[in-house]
Amino acid sequence: MSGINYFFLLILIILILTSFKQTRNFLKQFSAEFLTGVSTIGLTIIGIMSNSEKIFVNNYTWKEAWIYLLLLFAIMIFASIFIGAKKSLENRSFQSLNSENIKLQKEIKSYKVEYYKLCSNNIYRLFNSFYSSGGERISIYKHQGDHFILLGRYAKNPAFNKYTDYQYSENEGLIGHGWNNGEAFITGAPKWTKSGKEYKQFMRERCTISDKRLRTITMKSRSLFVSTLNDESTAENPDGIIVFESTQPTKVTKNECLDLISTKKDDILTLLKNMKDLMRKTE
Structure with missing residues (x-):
């Protein structure tokens, strides 16, 4: 060839x-x-x-x-x-x-953490009377698109006070239930023991949430109140969500939460607006 x-x-x-x-x-x-x-x-x-x-x-x-x-x-x-x-x-x-x-993402994350701390400190300042032990927590979320983003939270127990970037769907959990119905309230949830069978069943009967998500939640709350936050100045969706929760089965009462929200409403809405403006800079 x-x-x-x-x-x-x-x-x-x-x-x-x-x-x-x-x-x-x-x-x-x-x-x-x-x-x-x-x-x-x-x-x-x-x-x-x-x-x-x-x-x-x-x-x-x-x-x-x-x-x-x-x-x-x-x-x-x-x-x-x-x-x-x-x-x-x-x-x-x-x-x-x-x-x-990568550098920019790290900077953005650090800003988010600092904004989270700022919001958390304000939550404690506004609702100091709510905390009687280490088992209570208050969180504020903003609604964005079809999910919620945590802006800040405070609990005296450091284990319950950690920042998370988990985004709840607007139809997920008691937060989603509260968003769609204006509020959500539960008391007497069973204590999480072993695999949490009774706790998971209790929550699934009251909202849409997966067992996997329930397992990963650090704070297994037994009483909880969720309310939308809205300045009612427009016909748009509410501005966000506030969550009162406790590891005690009867600690959270609807009347106390509504009274706290009513008393601090202007401060809460101002905090929510300012935090949303700050967080928008990191998006």
Whole structure:
């Protein structure tokens, strides 16, 4: 078989390989390396056959054609160098942008945590009388799209006072139930024991929430009151949600919560508005 047939065979193999998506993507990703490999093999063959009198194509021998082949593979090597350099620059640019993005995300998260602390301190200041032990907590959420984002919360027990970026769906849990009905109130929830079977059944009978979500909740509240927050100045949806909860089965009472909300309504709405404005800067 003449030399030119080997090149046609190589081209045929490449065409077959590129007909498969996975192989085509692989060759595209490593095109520089592929060109370098082909060029290296080609130059090796030329080196071996450069003085050969065997026919390469038509009446041209390897000895006569090697200079053209050398030029061809040299071009391929320069092409692989160019492609490799271009990809290297793209990778550097991507890595730089990725590093900047990671840095920005960390800064945004730190701002969110600081805003969370600010809101939490204000919650404690406004509702200090509600806390009689370490088992009570008050949280304020803003409504955004189809979910809720925690703005701040306060509990004397540090385990219940941690920041979370979990976003409740507007139809999930007692928060969702309170959102859709204006308020939600439960007392006498069973204590979570072992796998929490009774607790999970109690909650599922009163709202839509998964067992998985109930297991991951740090504070297994036994009495809870949820109310929407609305300045009633427009016909739009309420501005957010406030949640009073306790690990004691009868600690949270509806009358006390409504009285606290009524007494502090202007302060709560101002806090909610200011926190929403601050959080908007991190979105």
